[in-house]
Amino acid sequence: MEKEEIATYAYENTEFYKEKWKDIMEEGNEWTWDELPIVSKKELVHAGIQAVSAEYYAKFGRDDIITDYTSGSTGECMEVYTTHKEQIRALLSLWLYRKKFYGIDSTARLCYFYTFRDCKGDEPYEYFKNSLGFSKGILEPENLQFIYDKMKEFQPVWLLLQPSVAMVLARYMLEEGLETITSVQYIELSGEMFTKEQKNFISVAFNAVVASQYGCNEVGTIAYQCPHGKLHIMDQNVHVDIINQGMIKEDSDYGNIIVTGKNNKVMPFVKYNTGDIGKICKEGCKCSYKGKVLELFAARQNDLVKINDEWVSADIFKRIFQAMEWSLDGRIYQYRVEQKEEKVFAVYLATNMEKEVVQDCFCHYAAETSLSGSKFYFQFYDYILPDLQTGKLKFFINDIVQ
Amino acid sequence: MDKKEIWRKLQQIIWEITGDDTIAIEQDTKLIEDCNFDSLNVMDMLSEIERVFGVDFMDLEDFEEKFNECSMLCDGIAELMEIHE
Numbered sequence: 001m002e003k004e005e006i007a008t009y010a011y012e013n014t015e016f017y018k019e020k021w022k023d024i025m026e027e028g029n030e031w032t033w034d035e036l037p038i039v040s041k042k043e044l045v046h047a048g049i050q051a052v053s054a055e056y057y058a059k060f061g062r063d064d065i066i067t068d069y070t071s072g073s074t075g076e077c078m079e080v081y082t083t084h085k086e087q088i089r090a091l092l093s094l095w096l097y098r099k100k101f102y103g104i105d106s107t108a109r110l111c112y113f114y115t116f117r118d119c120k121g122d123e124p125y126e127y128f129k130n131s132l133g134f135s136k137g138i139l140e141p142e143n144l145q146f147i148y149d150k151m152k153e154f155q156p157v158w159l160l161l162q163p164s165v166a167m168v169l170a171r172y173m174l175e176e177g178l179e180t181i182t183s184v185q186y187i188e189l190s191g192e193m194f195t196k197e198q199k200n201f202i203s204v205a206f207n208a209v210v211a212s213q214y215g216c217n218e219v220g221t222i223a224y225q226c227p228h229g230k231l232h233i234m235d236q237n238v239h240v241d242i243i244n245q246g247m248i249k250e251d252s253d254y255g256n257i258i259v260t261g262k263n264n265k266v267m268p269f270v271k272y273n274t275g276d277i278g279k280i281c282k283e284g285c286k287c288s289y290k291g292k293v294l295e296l297f298a299a300r301q302n303d304l305v306k307i308n309d310e311w312v313s314a315d316i317f318k319r320i321f322q323a324m325e326w327s328l329d330g331r332i333y334q335y336r337v338e339q340k341e342e343k344v345f346a347v348y349l350a351t352n353m354e355k356e357v358v359q360d361c362f363c364h365y366a367a368e369t370s371l372s373g374s375k376f377y378f379q380f381y382d383y384i385l386p387d388l389q390t391g392k393l394k395f396f397i398n399d400i401v402q
Numbered sequence: 403m404d405k406k407e408i409w410r411k412l413q414q415i416i417w418e419i420t421g422d423d424t425i426a427i428e429q430d431t432k433l434i435e436d437c438n439f440d441s442l443n444v445m446d447m448l449s450e451i452e453r454v455f456g457v458d459f460m461d462l463e464d465f466e467e468k469f470n471e472c473s474m475l476c477d478g479i480a481e482l483m484e485i486h487e
Binding site for chain 2: 084085087088091092093095096099100105106129130
């Protein structure tokens with residue numbers, strides 16, 4: 001369905017959109033896409049069943065309706081409803097492009113990690129058709145050899161991982177001098193932002209091509225990275241608007257990523273605020289994929305740092321770590337920053353460098369920013385693991401209430 | 403290749419995927435609802451179709467609308483074969 005069709009469908013079939021758009025879409029009114037207001041996750045969580053299409057009410061409780069959950073990384077976990085057919089339709093274009101770009105089809109053996117919510121039992125791993133999944137609950141340093149051995153035995157062709165998980169495995173393999181799992185040809189990263197340096201590190205450690213898949217449980221895949229490194233919007237699956245100060249931006253300006261899912265009628269997501277920031281790039285791509293190119297900003301809309309009574313993007317820390325990577329000889333594998341008070345930060349690092357060197361370098365670059373005068377408390381770890389509940393690793397957490 | 407031949411080969415592919423050549427595959431058969439196809443089955447089928455017919459589903463507009471009902475899939479394959487000729 002095209003975006004206007006799904007909007008009309010949502011208005012006619014869900015109480016939530018009927019109420020939200022009643023002044024815009026009243027009978028006889030001609031409306032434009034730009035007029036429709038943005039929908040937030042909070043609104044949909046509170047709407048509950050009212051966000052579900054009346055056409056599907058009778059099908060709840062039967063096998064027809066699938067329930068999925070958002071990760072909860074924003075603090076709110078939402079139930080998302082769809083059907084098998086809609087779910088498959090949403091996956092189709094991703095599968096076809098995986099095959100076209102990277103030669104990966106449905107017969108290729110796969111390894112992945114799942115959260116507690118996704119696992120079907122107490123087993124630390126499970127086999128399903130041609131895949132082997134590991135519980136993130138066993139992603140501890142003492143289990144890494146077990147995971148490596150099981151993967152090597154299974155001989156996967158591709159891995160579907162979150163960047164933090166890939167970094168943990170990549171580091172372990174390199175530091176222990178383990179041979180690469182030669183069957184692995186392709187690694188798909190999703191669920192978290194990551195740097196070019198991390199991507200290259202993972203690629204070298206596994207000797208495999210690495211590509212990024214950007215999406216969310218609400219609408220599925222939003223964009224997929226081609227072999228030329230560009231993130232292409234999956235037009236068959238989703239419509240993307242970049243909205244900045246209420247205006248739709250087409251012209252390479254950063255703004256909030258607002259999505260409309262084209263495949264979910266059970267629970268329509270129309271002009272839904274993902275919470276991420278990005279821009280649509282004017283420049284095209286050399287690849288055959290016609291989908292527009294999306295560039296993501298590292299920090300989310302709510303990843304804000306309070307400095308001098310103002311809220312600024314947490315991207316400021318990404319730039320500090322990037323500067324450190326360029327100027328130091330060693331590696332910063334992972335990091336997380338938590339703002340405790342306005343001028344007090346906890347900095348968690350997994351690195352192979354001398355602690356004092358890293359601390360001094362961080363403070364040097366931080367002093368050149370608006371963070372100057374802040375106190376930083378450093379803690380060093382072998383690995384920084386993703387959150388067990390959400391399955392994700394956030395690079396910035398603010399403990400100050402906005 | 404005429405539509406009759408396309409249909410015959412498509413039925414063969416679907417039977418191979420289901421592992422059961424006794425189930426009825428008609429023009430109005432829906433792969434998900436009637437044959438219990440999951441996403442992997444659908445992808446297996448599309449890959450096999452591409453191999454057998456020498457086509458590329460990326461060339462088919464709205465392929466995501468046409469994969470479920472057999473008659474639409476058959477028409478889609480015919481359309482793709484015309485593009486490739």
